[in-house]
Amino acid sequence: MKKLEIDIDNLNKEKLQLKDLVKKYEEWVAESPSRELNGRRLPRIWTLKKHYDFLVGQDLEADSVVHLEQKQKGSQF
Secondary structure, eight states: OHHHHHHHHHHHHHHHHHHHHHHHHHHHHHHHHHHHHHHHHHHHHHHHHHHHHHHHHHHHHHHHHHHHHHHHHHHHO
């Protein structure tokens, strides 16, 4: 009888562990659409970042050219 009670307790503990595991998997499945959406957004974000970096580079280059022209005008004067 004592062995059966121990077996029942062990099975109840295992049942609780399995319920927790099922809950965790259900949460993962529920989050999957948002992860998929984020995965689709990444290429767009990278494209925007590349374009932004390109524009920042052009702005820095333009500032350098303006500074150089002002320096040359100053030395000619």
